[in-house]
Amino acid sequence: MTEQPAPENPExxxxxxxxxxxxxPGVSDELAENMKSGWADTELRDLRPIPQAQETARRxxxxxxxxxxxxxxxxxxxxxxxxxxxxxxxxASTEYAYLTGDQTQDGVLVLEPxxxxxxxxxxxxxxxxxxxxxxxxDGMGELWVGRRNSLTEAQRLYGLPCADVRELPAALAKATxxxxxxxxxxxxxxxxxxxxxxxxxxxxxxxxxxxxxLVKDAFEIGExxxxxxxxxxxxxxxxxxxxxxxxxxxxYIEGTFFLRARVEGNDIGxxxxxxxxxHATTLHWVRNDGPVRSGDLxxxxxxxxxxxxxxxxxxxxxxxxxxxxxxxxxxxxxVYEAQEAGIAAVKPGAAFRDFHDASQRVLAxxxxxxxxxxxxxxxxxxxxxxRRWTLHGTGHMLGMDVHxxxxxxxxxxxxxxxxxxxxxxxxxxxxxxxxxxxxxxEYRGIGVRIEDDIxxxxxGNRNLSAGLPRTSSDVEAWMARxxx
Numbered sequence: 001m002t003e004q005p006a007p008e009n010p011e012x013x014x015x016x017x018x019x020x021x022x023x024x025p026g027v028s029d030e031l032a033e034n035m036k037s038g039w040a041d042t043e044l045r046d047l048r049p050i051p052q053a054q055e056t057a058r059r060x061x062x063x064x065x066x067x068x069x070x071x072x073x074x075x076x077x078x079x080x081x082x083x084x085x086x087x088x089x090x091x092a093s094t095e096y097a098y099l100t101g102d103q104t105q106d107g108v109l110v111l112e113p114x115x116x117x118x119x120x121x122x123x124x125x126x127x128x129x130x131x132x133x134x135x136x137x138d139g140m141g142e143l144w145v146g147r148r149n150s151l152t153e154a155q156r157l158y159g160l161p162c163a164d165v166r167e168l169p170a171a172l173a174k175a176t177x178x179x180x181x182x183x184x185x186x187x188x189x190x191x192x193x194x195x196x197x198x199x200x201x202x203x204x205x206x207x208x209x210x211x212x213x214l215v216k217d218a219f220e221i222g223e224x225x226x227x228x229x230x231x232x233x234x235x236x237x238x239x240x241x242x243x244x245x246x247x248x249x250x251x252y253i254e255g256t257f258f259l260r261a262r263v264e265g266n267d268i269g270x271x272x273x274x275x276x277x278x279h280a281t282t283l284h285w286v287r288n289d290g291p292v293r294s295g296d297l298x299x300x301x302x303x304x305x306x307x308x309x310x311x312x313x314x315x316x317x318x319x320x321x322x323x324x325x326x327x328x329x330x331x332x333x334x335v336y337e338a339q340e341a342g343i344a345a346v347k348p349g350a351a352f353r354d355f356h357d358a359s360q361r362v363l364a365x366x367x368x369x370x371x372x373x374x375x376x377x378x379x380x381x382x383x384x385x386x387r388r389w390t391l392h393g394t395g396h397m398l399g400m401d402v403h404x405x406x407x408x409x410x411x412x413x414x415x416x417x418x419x420x421x422x423x424x425x426x427x428x429x430x431x432x433x434x435x436x437x438x439x440x441x442e443y444r445g446i447g448v449r450i451e452d453d454i455x456x457x458x459x460g461n462r463n464l465s466a467g468l469p470r471t472s473s474d475v476e477a478w479m480a481r482x483x484x
Contacts, residue, residue, distance in 0.1 A: 075186035076107035123165035234260035269311025273301035280447030315451035427451030
């Protein structure tokens, strides 16, 4: 990776003579003039609107109707430093991408109140200025980081008037009237609004956008299906290289899935959990640096994120050598039975909590049956005694965030009712920690989770990830076919 621009004489250590007016430190007049000209016109004139342009317009209209007479400010966010002068890959804020379809850093959507609603403007960085040398002397110039869309191009793509974002902080500082902003993404924008916003009012804006996303439109459901389909192929990739993972570590599994995510999508939607052996009992095992051993289980929890930032979230627990032991199968089949009960409870009009309760009851029954906890089952469920081994909730909403709609009000989400168009995970599990002396030794270090992405339909549900086998016998047959 090359360093940020510090023009020097390629023939030696002495810097090129500094321009007298200081405009280009270390750059000669001749080179500065040379870099201004001789560049082709690259304006793109045949751009079409992004596929979700109609949906983003409808979402903005819903936002406008909720907050009449108020200025609304939704930033994409800025680059974050990883170390010294390197940054993490940029990922636009979910609120911004949901309302615009744009994913570029430093962008800001502003809805200005009018007599009959709002006028929306997208504030972006324009093309780099070639006249003043910005495009090659600035570390964020296009010569260094790549071409940006012009404001005219962006307007064609997103169906919104576009303006230079560098002028926005000053304009916001002078603005009058009520303002709400999505916080936590752009410190500069927040500083310009310091005396105009309150945390309570801003949180109401964030909550509303989160609840807007509870029911997915047709475009979103299509994107989630794409994410799941790529994820299925990623799981197949992993099964095909388990022998190589055994010779290396869980990192081989992580890298294999990541390759599929980057080739077919934008990225992984969250840190892949590639947990072999006793690591499967750690819910968010993302170190992925442990051994992969024949005879153990691999709990793979991973999801591809599409180019439009919708992510899958799928888990399978696989026998590394292709065949479950009797005990592994018993535990796996219990989790499968619990998941079946949970999926059956997903339907329009059902309480969101119903699928969790259904799954937990099955797992409690199994734990009582195996003698690991004293019954009756009603007592176990009432006291939550099964949670020592089930640990987590049985699912969550899914969308542009893996834990989507996370700031929605409890009454709208966890205590709410399922509607057609909602997409959620159903993911029961059993986890017997390696140091758990309350269970027989042979159970210790076994963790099993099965997770699928479920769309609520008009008459029930549809499993978006049905392309991956779920029963223990089907998993074994699938693995045998892939290993050839």
